[in-house]
Amino acid sequence: MAEAARTPLTAFQIGMHWFPERPGGLDRHYHALAGALPGAGVAVRGMVTGSGAAAADTHGAIVAFAPPGASVPMRLLRARRTLREMLARNRPDVVVSHFALYTLPGLDLIRAYPTVMHFQGPWAAESQAEGAADLASRIRHRIEAAVYARCQLHIVMSMAFGRVLETRYGVDPARIRVVPGCVDAARFGVPMERRSARQALDLPTDRPIVLTVRRLVRRMGLGDLVDAMATVRKHVPDALLLIVGRGTIEAELRERIAAMGLQHHVRLMGALPDAQLPLVYRAADLSVVPTLMLEGFGLTTLESLAAGTPVLVTPVGGLPEAVSDLSGSLVLPASGVAALAAGLTDALRGTLRLPDAEACRTYARSRFDIPVIAARTAQVYREAVDRCE
Missing domain, CATH: 3.40.50.2000 (Glycogen Phosphorylase B;)
Incomplete structure (x- = not known):
């Protein structure tokens, strides 16, 4: 078991924005894990919206599939295209989603992969609380539910949000793992x-x-x-x-x-x-x-x-x-x-x-130091891989 735990993995991470370009908790967490997971035995590849900064900062391991200001249809089209190309090139052991919208267009492409969702909040409910129209919120909820249903495991930062994932989206609590946030x-x-x-x-x-x-x-x-x-x-x-x-x-x-x-x-x-x-x-x-x-x-x-x-x-x-x-x-x-x-x-x-x-x-x-949380996150990724073997 100890030997298996040391076997390196490659995780393909679907993010939202590249943190240094766009501040936000989700993006900061994605950025922190991208830098720390290799120290826990997980090589990181991925995609986000943004400029060429992500590729420059990571030597091409993480790429921008579209600028944040592109139309939603264009972002979704480019997300699917980039995901297909990156999966073919990298053959990851596990696919990890941090944002449901950019995962949706590639659900069929990741069907054969173990998949983990980092759930950092109910996108639909947060949007509605900030004034989004009811129709937009319902569409976002359906997008989230479709993506979450396809993930083997879900990582939440607190038990409170584990309950949100269970009650709002019907996720089996047996598939939810609590790994708190991290700080440098x-x-x-x-x-x-x-x-x-x-x-x-x-x-x-x-x-x-x-x-x-x-x-x-x-x-x-x-x-x-x-x-x-x-x-x-x-x-x-x-x-x-x-x-x-x-x-x-x-x-x-x-x-x-x-x-x-x-x-x-x-x-x-x-x-x-x-x-x-x-x-x-x-x-x-x-x-x-x-x-x-x-x-x-x-x-x-x-x-x-x-x-x-x-x-x-x-x-x-x-x-x-x-x-x-x-x-x-x-x-x-x-x-x-x-x-x-x-x-x-x-x-x-x-x-x-x-x-x-x-x-x-x-x-x-x-x-909560980044290496501590990266090691716990890597354990969940390995569990997802093991469940699919």
């Missing part, structure tokens, strides 16, 4: 004092800072977080909230901040360059993830912990699973304005006991 612990664990990180980003060094790194969409709970700061400032008058990210409700949040007179207490920072993310986590006294719905794991929780900054989360989806083994005090009793305001106030005033920087870093490094 060395990159986010910057060896810098908080004051120095703040100076590097031109942030105030004499104020308590709360950070959230989120896409600016409704289900992320950012409106509630802004409202909560109106209460927090009454108890911690110099508190400052930094919101990092871009999205469809940016203008709405800006208006809300102005209407509540919170310009001195809430700062929209936009999308920071990826190289600055470790610094902004290190600069904060505390991070918060205020999600209202459909949160499978929350990779930002790991990034914050790896930087040595504790993170408060709402009890939504897989967020409690990400942090509760470190400290139950990191999980708020509820989502919404009141719970956020009370939790942030208690944390900033020191009445809520939080893990220190070293405990946060050790927890992230030992459980």
Whole structure:
């Protein structure tokens, strides 16, 4: 068995975008695994939308089949063509999907292969929550269901999303494996004092800072977080909230901040360059993830912990699973304005006991560092291959 475990595999990975070109949790995870799986005995080939950067970065192992801005029919046509060519050229041991839409046109091509699905969220439900029409959401759900039905195994980041996969798509729980998200612990664990990180980003060094790194969409709970700061400032008058990210409700949040007179207490920072993310986590006294719905794991929780900054989360989806083994005090009793305001106030005033920087870093490094998660992921790929022999 030990000898078999060392047998190298080749996995063909169907992704969405190439992460350095397009930020996002799904794409970051795909990119991280592409770099780390070879160390776990899995050679990676794959395809994504994008420019030629993926091929340049991976010496041709991962290619772009279409630009992200191409029409959907063109992307699907090129996805099928590229998949056929790459399968013939590489003859992988297992096909791995990270995004149902680009897997759909090649379902017949991968019929003979063991297939694993990385399920990072219900695409249809997330789209509907962000304002997609009912018809578009129903079409996306059917696409997802068709692809998931053809996969031997499914990887989810939390038990919460395992239940979503089972209840929304009828996937047999016996085919679901929980492998949490990953973080580059060395990159986010910057060896810098908080004051120095703040100076590097031109942030105030004499104020308590709360950070959230989120896409600016409704289900992320950012409106509630802004409202909560109106209460927090009454108890911690110099508190400052930094919101990092871009999205469809940016203008709405800006208006809300102005209407509540919170310009001195809430700062929209936009999308920071990826190289600055470790610094902004290190600069904060505390991070918060205020999600209202459909949160499978929350990779930002790991990034914050790896930087040595504790993170408060709402009890939504897989967020409690990400942090509760470190400290139950990191999980708020509820989502919404009141719970956020009370939790942030208690944390900033020191009445809520939080893990220190070293405990946060050790927890992230030992459980979620990229090589650790790559090894667990490789085990699932091998299981899929074994089930088909």
